[in-house]
Amino acid sequence: MKLTGDYHTHTNYTHGTGSVEDSVRQAEKIGLRQVAITEHSYKGWNHIKPGDLPKIKHDIEEARSKYSVDVLYGIEANLMSRNGDIDISDEELKDMDIVVLGCHKHSHAKLIEKIKFFLPNLLIKNPSKKQIERNTMAYLKAMDKHRINVLAHLGYAGCRVDCERLAIECAKRNIYIEFNGKRINFTKSDIEKMLKTDVKFIINSDAHNPLNVGRNHRAFNLIEKYKIPLDRIVNIDGRIPEFHRGE
Numbered sequence: 001m002k003l004t005g006d007y008h009t010h011t012n013y014t015h016g017t018g019s020v021e022d023s024v025r026q027a028e029k030i031g032l033r034q035v036a037i038t039e040h041s042y043k044g045w046n047h048i049k050p051g052d053l054p055k056i057k058h059d060i061e062e063a064r065s066k067y068s069v070d071v072l073y074g075i076e077a078n079l080m081s082r083n084g085d086i087d088i089s090d091e092e093l094k095d096m097d098i099v100v101l102g103c104h105k106h107s108h109a110k111l112i113e114k115i116k117f118f119l120p121n122l123l124i125k126n127p128s129k130k131q132i133e134r135n136t137m138a139y140l141k142a143m144d145k146h147r148i149n150v151l152a153h154l155g156y157a158g159c160r161v162d163c164e165r166l167a168i169e170c171a172k173r174n175i176y177i178e179f180n181g182k183r184i185n186f187t188k189s190d191i192e193k194m195l196k197t198d199v200k201f202i203i204n205s206d207a208h209n210p211l212n213v214g215r216n217h218r219a220f221n222l223i224e225k226y227k228i229p230l231d232r233i234v235n236i237d238g239r240i241p242e243f244h245r246g247e
């Protein structure tokens with residue numbers, strides 16, 4: 001199993017420790033064909049500032065001219081509400097090669113969403129069906145309203161979802177479900193249910209340090225443990241994923 005690309009990485013525009021070029025250099029060094037720069041969007045705990053996107057784009061263009069690895073311009077948008085709002089405009093997404101969506105702790109959400117969405121997820125260890133339904137609906141609404149290509153680290157920040165339902169809807173929309181190199185929150189049953197659908201998976205490092213680009217041992221362990229068929233994974237063994245641009 002050899003990774004062809006890493007589609008979820010962070011840099012020092014937020015709380016990563018290296019530059020865009022550092023990540024690209026590392027991707028080239030370890031033989032990846034593609035790497036995406038997907039910084040935390042505007043309302044994460046650590047987030048880009050207004051005016052950062054043109055700078056990131058510029059850094060990516062510079063890296064493209066210096067290295068042969070293909071560099072994708074993207075974002076990790078935050079799921080901000082029960083209504084599927086995200087923290088970046090659809091106009092800004094149009095320009096991007098890839099849009100990753102994640103739910104995080106401590107997002108700068110509206111107070112009502114902190115109380116009704118984020119806090120219960122963080123505080124309640126065994127969420128009710130209603131809470132899981134509400135989280136699942138938040139993702140589905142985001143997928144309906146915005147251009148999304150990858151659902152990152154499902155289950156993180158206590159945001160438990162109905163993986164089967166999301167997988168069915170992701171398959172219809174060509175959205176990939178991520179096996180995150182650092183954060184795996186899937187249960188055996190989640191994996192079994194997702195495998196019954198047509199959804200495809202993508203392996204991403206979520207590197208916050210350039211040396212972690214392409215490092216995905218947790219994802220690889222998961223694949224081995226649950227004997228996940230390798231043809232369900234879009235970024236290994238020479239395969240390059242396609243990221244739809246919406247519409």
Ligand SMILES: [Zn+2]
Nearest residue numbers: 076102152153
């Ligand atoms: Zn994330």
Ligand SMILES: [Zn+2]
Nearest residue numbers: 008010076206
């Ligand atoms: Zn991330």
